Amino acid sequence: MDISFDLLINAIVAGLLLGGFYAAVTAGISISFGMLDIVNIAHPGFVILGSYLAYYINIHLGMDPIVVSIMMLPVFYALGCLIYQVYHLSFEKRGQDALRGLAFFFGLLFVTEVALILVFGVDYRYVEASYIGPSIHVGFVDLPLRMLVPCVAALILFGAIELFITRTFTGRAIMAVSQDQLALQLQAADPIKIKRIAFGLSIAVAAVAGALLIIIQPVEPSVGREYIGRVFAICVLGGLGSMPGTLIAAILLGIVESLTATFYGPSWAPAVAFGFLLLTLAFRPAGLLGR
Amino acid sequence: MSPLLHVDNISKRFGGFTALDGVTLEVAPGERLGLIGPNGSGKSTFVNCISGTLQNEVGSVRFDNKVMDGLAAHQRTHHGMARSFQLPRPFHSMSLADNLRIPLLYTVHARPGQLRTSAELETRCHELLDMVGLLPKAWQMPRDLTQVEMRKLELARAMAAEPKLLIADEAMAGLSNSEVEDILALLFQLNERGISIILIEHIMSAVMKFSQRLAVLVSGKKIADGKPDEVVRNPEVVRAYIGE
Amino acid sequence: MTRVNTATFSLIMVAIGVVITLIAHAIGVDYLYFASYTILQFIVLATAWNILGGYCGYVNFGSAAFFALGAYSSVFVHKVFPLPVPLLIVVGALVSGLVGLGMGYLTLRLRGSFFAIATLALAVVLQTLVVNWDFVGGSRGAYIIRPEFLEIGSFKIPYIEYLFILMLALAIIALITARTIERSQLGFGFATIRDDELAAEACGVPTLRLKLIATALSGAFMGMAGAPFPYYIGYLQPQSAFSLEYAVNSIAMPMIGGTTSWVGPLVGAVLLGTAQQYATVTISSAVNLLIVGLMLVAFVIIAPNGLVGLVQERLRRKRS
Numbered sequence: 025m026d027i028s029f030d031l032l033i034n035a036i037v038a039g040l041l042l043g044g045f046y047a048a049v050t051a052g053i054s055i056s057f058g059m060l061d062i063v064n065i066a067h068p069g070f071v072i073l074g075s076y077l078a079y080y081i082n083i084h085l086g087m088d089p090i091v092v093s094i095m096m097l098p099v100f101y102a103l104g105c106l107i108y109q110v111y112h113l114s115f116e117k118r119g120q121d122a123l124r125g126l127a128f129f130f131g132l133l134f135v136t137e138v139a140l141i142l143v144f145g146v147d148y149r150y151v152e153a154s155y156i157g158p159s160i161h162v163g164f165v166d167l168p169l170r171m172l173v174p175c176v177a178a179l180i181l182f183g184a185i186e187l188f189i190t191r192t193f194t195g196r197a198i199m200a201v202s203q204d205q206l207a208l209q210l211q212a213a214d215p216i217k218i219k220r221i222a223f224g225l226s227i228a229v230a231a232v233a234g235a236l237l238i239i240i241q242p243v244e245p246s247v248g249r250e251y252i253g254r255v256f257a258i259c260v261l262g263g264l265g266s267m268p269g270t271l272i273a274a275i276l277l278g279i280v281e282s283l284t285a286t287f288y289g290p291s292w293a294p295a296v297a298f299g300f301l302l303l304t305l306a307f308r309p310a311g312l313l314g315r
Numbered sequence: 316m317s318p319l320l321h322v323d324n325i326s327k328r329f330g331g332f333t334a335l336d337g338v339t340l341e342v343a344p345g346e347r348l349g350l351i352g353p354n355g356s357g358k359s360t361f362v363n364c365i366s367g368t369l370q371n372e373v374g375s376v377r378f379d380n381k382v383m384d385g386l387a388a389h390q391r392t393h394h395g396m397a398r399s400f401q402l403p404r405p406f407h408s409m410s411l412a413d414n415l416r417i418p419l420l421y422t423v424h425a426r427p428g429q430l431r432t433s434a435e436l437e438t439r440c441h442e443l444l445d446m447v448g449l450l451p452k453a454w455q456m457p458r459d460l461t462q463v464e465m466r467k468l469e470l471a472r473a474m475a476a477e478p479k480l481l482i483a484d485e486a487m488a489g490l491s492n493s494e495v496e497d498i499l500a501l502l503f504q505l506n507e508r509g510i511s512i513i514l515i516e517h518i519m520s521a522v523m524k525f526s527q528r529l530a531v532l533v534s535g536k537k538i539a540d541g542k543p544d545e546v547v548r549n550p551e552v553v554r555a556y557i558g559e
Numbered sequence: 560m561t562r563v564n565t566a567t568f569s570l571i572m573v574a575i576g577v578v579i580t581l582i583a584h585a586i587g588v589d590y591l592y593f594a595s596y597t598i599l600q601f602i603v604l605a606t607a608w609n610i611l612g613g614y615c616g617y618v619n620f621g622s623a624a625f626f627a628l629g630a631y632s633s634v635f636v637h638k639v640f641p642l643p644v645p646l647l648i649v650v651g652a653l654v655s656g657l658v659g660l661g662m663g664y665l666t667l668r669l670r671g672s673f674f675a676i677a678t679l680a681l682a683v684v685l686q687t688l689v690v691n692w693d694f695v696g697g698s699r700g701a702y703i704i705r706p707e708f709l710e711i712g713s714f715k716i717p718y719i720e721y722l723f724i725l726m727l728a729l730a731i732i733a734l735i736t737a738r739t740i741e742r743s744q745l746g747f748g749f750a751t752i753r754d755d756e757l758a759a760e761a762c763g764v765p766t767l768r769l770k771l772i773a774t775a776l777s778g779a780f781m782g783m784a785g786a787p788f789p790y791y792i793g794y795l796q797p798q799s800a801f802s803l804e805y806a807v808n809s810i811a812m813p814m815i816g817g818t819t820s821w822v823g824p825l826v827g828a829v830l831l832g833t834a835q836q837y838a839t840v841t842i843s844s845a846v847n848l849l850i851v852g853l854m855l856v857a858f859v860i861i862a863p864n865g866l867v868g869l870v871q872e873r874l875r876r877k878r879s
Contacts, residue, residue: 063672063675063676065620065675065676065679110860114859114860122616122618122671122672123612123616123618123671123753123818124814124859124863126618126620126672126675127618127810127814127855127859128856128859128860130620130807130810130855131807131811131852131853131855131856131859132856134803134807134848134851134852134855135849135852135853135856137803138845138848138849138852139849141845142845142846142849249683249803250683252676252679253679253680253683256676256680257680260673260676291687291690291691291698292687292691294683294686294687295683295684295687295688298679298680298681298683298684298687299680299684301676301677301680302665302666302677302680302681302684305665305666305669305673305676305677305680306665306666309669309673366761367760368757368760368761387760387765387767388757388760388761389759389760389761389762389763389764389765389766390765392760392761392762392763393763397761398761400757400758400761404755404757404758405754405755405758406750406751406754406755406758406759407754407755408750408753408754408819409750409754413747416747417747417748417751417759417762417763417764418762418763420744420747421744421748421762421763421764421765422762422763425763472758472762473761475762476762476763
């Protein structure tokens, strides 16, 4: 195969930008699955919900999607807290989280997708903003702004979460909950409340990621399902609950996907993430930097 | 006579934390061994490694002159090792009788040359329940049991596997004096039939009464192993308990 | 309650099957065959899912993958060397069963939640492979010409009736198998895996082996359900074979019907299947799926043991 160097470098750069974005999408799952051990497969559904909300407000009020996403944070945080309460009362308390919890989230994912189809239809939707379209050129390398801006925003978001987890009391309590619930109780902190905050946070982050997603690409309701594999592949590959690991795994996946799409065609791209996931689960379930 | 259980220098790490550090221990056929240690000293990890629930990274476990390393827990149970869980883990969707029927079917009945008819299994089930005083509740569900009764069920289920070695992991925690006596009598009875027993307990009176030999684990290391009266006077042992 | 043994139960089921076949033949309306086929297919899928999900507690999100494997095996074989449908069903069973076994071997040593995610991953990977494989039609799809009639000597019935009878037979076999497992030592072992896998191992239950059996059986039945599908539908596209509709329904039907017994998936499939046939025709298929999803969430929260569980609760309370 005649591999053009230009093409290769551009594919890698695109993959890097994509990977940065993937890290933000996965950050939510790193919290809910990596730290709280809740298999929230509905997470990508909330991402897409965020995308559509950003689209709606963008189209009707002309607001920038990133601004919209920041406004959406409290709404989605509250939604996340609510869902956690239901999850906790129905499943965690009864000790039946395994089977029923999974079915619950699967149901939520499904309902979200179908509801979006009913309201918006299956056409692709996209947003309008000043930075969608132009690119920066550095030599022969193209940096499309519609990918660069979300990537930068995503990395800022990711950094903010990492700081929150490691520097604030609540953040460290979340890490503590993931390791030893009993010890946390002895410190007079309520583990349920901490978990609720953490889950709310994970959903809020999902919404922001959604707003970024619709800047990068047009969305339609079933796009969420593609992200299930990506998100869990990155989470597992990076080692559950390890934020640095998540970032590295996300960038790795982004690059491999980009190379596959460029040289083998975009129809193979979904298989990359899921293939990664299967391989990791089969051979190295602790991930690259696992605990 | 070669030891029934020979644990040779096993270590187990969880991430950066070393739970077991080079523990060597032997149990002779028909012996009563007591194992004590402060909370977090690695006793449960030790049990998990011997029984196959966890796999030790370093060292080896030999049972009945066979190498156990790499074998799954159910295989070790087939070879004759049985353990009860510190926090009872009954099968909550089945009656007590059915809980006991599982090891009878899957271990005893599965051993070569040990085929039992369903009538024999049924009888054995009732015998075991009777031994722990739970026969009247044979058809009730585990959720209807008291904590104490659940521990007895746990022990009965381990006994049902007809082991050569029974590991009783804190089976007496929270029991009254008379209940402790009942369990001890049960264990003595089993031992008379030639079953080796490792008793892991915090109730010192029971441990002293029961053990022919006493081993002490502290922070993943074995710091003492010998006659009970000598071990309890060992200064290191005293320091480990009082200095806590 | 008297315990009906397996042989008697099988006879009863076969008798019911024969009666249904004769009644359907007497009515002889094509639409009835088409609609009933779908419901029978769901009975097989729901029962198959429940063997791994309800009995063992391991959730499979990729039912569509095993179903589609059966369908695409038929397409593949049809293009190479046409075989009668019953043999295609056997092929579908083997292919899906083996894939189930393989996937199980790779992932069942992990926690249940990892297994569930892996099944989702498998579905997408398989779909991508099929979409890119032109021999079986790729994304354009594959046509299978359905003959109008089945003729064996002087015996002649509409082909759709033939497919209906085959699926009815499969449903009966699936139900008998599920019930037999439930009452056997195997089913007993499955229940311990669901209740407490660690304790099961300690009691001598070979959990990995049992889980592999469950995965292989479950996969095989799903493949069997999928094998006649290309003939039923005439034009097979990856979107329809791998449709999310199958994944959701094979989970919703057993969970709404009740996961601890063979009756649950049957009840769930008949009720939900019939309701969906009605809804798809009167409302839209999207609303219909929305309702299924909402019911799944509602039942999982409110009635975790499904309709069968509710009935059992009622009976137990009446007795005491």
